[in-house]
Amino acid sequence: MRQRNKPWADDFLMENKQLVIQNPSEHRGNWKAVFGNDHPIHIEVGTGKGQFIIGMAKQNPDVNFIGIELAKSVIVSAAEKVIESEQPNILLLNENASDLREIFTENEIAGMYLNFSDPWPKNRHEKRRLTHHAFLEQYKEILKEQAQLTFKTDNRGLFEYSLVSFSQFGMRLEEVNLHLHAFPDPLNIKTEYEEKFSEKGSRIYRVQASFN
Known part of the structure; x- marks a missing residue:
């Protein structure tokens, strides 16, 4: 299904760059420092609108989760849900995996x-x-x-x-x-x-x- 374009997406992602990490390759090998703890890290490739990763983060508070999603219009929806959930153990990447x-x-x-x-x-x-x-x-x-x-x-x-x-x-x-x-x-x-x-x-x- 084609996702509706969100012309405000770029501004939203920049305003929330503490959640949707920019230039993630700069953090290669150092993701635990980005989270600020020593918890294990799990990743989801193709995180969609975020329902799965938020549920997993709630179920496993001692695990850090990184969701990767290429579609900008989709990851914006995921970011909105993560912000609403107030889950501290989630980061998102708007990247091609x-x-x-x-x-x-x-x-x-x-x-x-x-x-x-x-x-x-x-x-x-x-x-x-x-x-x-x-x-x-x-x-x-x-x-x-x-x-x-x-x-x-x-x-x-x-x-x-x-x-x-x-x-x-x-x-x-x-x-x-x-x-x-x-x-x-x-x-x-x-x-x-x-x-x-x-x-x-x-x-x-x-x-x-x-x-x-």
């Missing part, structure tokens, strides 16, 4: 979430899928040993592709859930898309994996 190694250093991240990523269904676009092995290589570098990668989608084709990709990369599959909402996980925080899709009867898939 094409290479997270430019933002985070080796073993800096303790957990990662990929929620309802673009499936890029055409074969010629395979390298754009966020679970392609080229992306897994950079995730492995920035994630701490035994850190968990959680991936959720409503797209069965992307889910099957991701399971194969994870397995071929040598990752350990700790959970493979083919119908997440059939037996609800009380700790599962729903994204906006997840609520929308599940209400329409779509099956939600989840895999939790780690690098060996």
Whole structure:
């Protein structure tokens, strides 16, 4: 869905640069200092309008969360919600996550979430899928040993592709859930898309994996 342009977005982001961090590569390897504590850091790639990351931050006050979202009109909505929530353990980045190694250093991240990523269904676009092995290589570098990668989608084709990709990369599959909402996980925080899709009867898939 095309997002409505917000002509005031640039001004809003600059006014809230303590939340939406400018030039994040300058903080590479030093994110705990930005948060001002020594808590572990989790990241969400494609944070959308912020419902998931806010819910996770409330559920895990001793974890710091960084949400990454490319669409400026979307991250503005997320920032507004974060401000309203008054959660101190969230930062946002208005960035393209094409290479997270430019933002985070080796073993800096303790957990990662990929929620309802673009499936890029055409074969010629395979390298754009966020679970392609080229992306897994950079995730492995920035994630701490035994850190968990959680991936959720409503797209069965992307889910099957991701399971194969994870397995071929040598990752350990700790959970493979083919119908997440059939037996609800009380700790599962729903994204906006997840609520929308599940209400329409779509099956939600989840895999939790780690690098060996």
